[in-house]
Amino acid sequence: MSTPIIDVHTHIYPATLARRAMQVANREHDDYSKLPVRENLLARMREADVAASVVLHVVSKPATQTDVNRFAYESVRPNLIAFGGLHPDCGHVIEEIEKLKDRRMAGIKFHPPFQRVFLDDDKYADMWRHIDHLGFPVLIHCGKARTPSPYDLFPSGVEKILRYAPDIPLILAHMGGRSGDPAEEKILFGFPENVFIDTAMSAELQEEADFIRIAEAMGPGRIMLGSDFPYGTQKAAIALIRRSPFSESEKEMILGGTAAKILGIRI
Secondary structure: OOOOOEEEOOOOOOOOOOHHHHHHHOOOOOOOOHHOHHHHHHHHHHHHHHOOEEEEOOOOHHHHHHHHHHHHHOOEEEOEEEEEEOOOOOOOHHHHHHHHHOOOEEEEEEHHHOOOOOOOHHHHHHHHHHHHHHOOOOOEEOOOOOOOOOEEHHHHHHHHHHHOOOOOOEEEHHHHHOOHHHHHHHHHHHOOOOOEOOOOOOOHHOOHHHHHHHHHHHHHHHHEEOOEEEEOHHHHHHHHHHHHHOOOHHHHHHHHHHHHHOOOOOO
């Protein structure tokens, strides 16, 4: 494998919040070595031969905007790349986007169900236009969270977002939401080439045949490795891709080549 492996979908938290973060998976009583803290992610990366991980930070409510992004900034290491969090309803949202750029965040993460926002609402048009103007890569949680929510975002909603932000690299997590709805899949497969999907939780939750079907429809150049650490594992996510029917060069694109190009990562 000549291309370094890059995981575009991981999470870490301050040690004081790590157990709370595991409550969504009913794993808050896990041994400390399994909690989503920096040293554990780095240990899993060494075990799986992952060269770099993108650490995603979510601002669940506007009041936490500053604290979340302070932690995001402090989490950066040569092999840990941070996406800052942005709550669309925070005060002075354009200024907050500029702060993320000034702190050299590699991109922005949104999680509509956790943030309780309809991310495709027209009231966020100026926010999206400014993100597009700056060329910020964006990763969005797509599909259902642990429980269905009115805020769940699927490709039909992303289609509206692209009206305001047509040019940015846009990564749709969880294989674009895996709705199983043919109409949603038709929209997903028809997106322009700046729209990508990641493999977060596919190894744990998706039938392998379905993973291959969606991956082939999107094309390997538009898929990026994502593990969703600590909820999924890097070893399983990598193994799923290596078992796929793609050529070795295509697997290298999925495992890191495309992410390195889109995010400007040099390892």
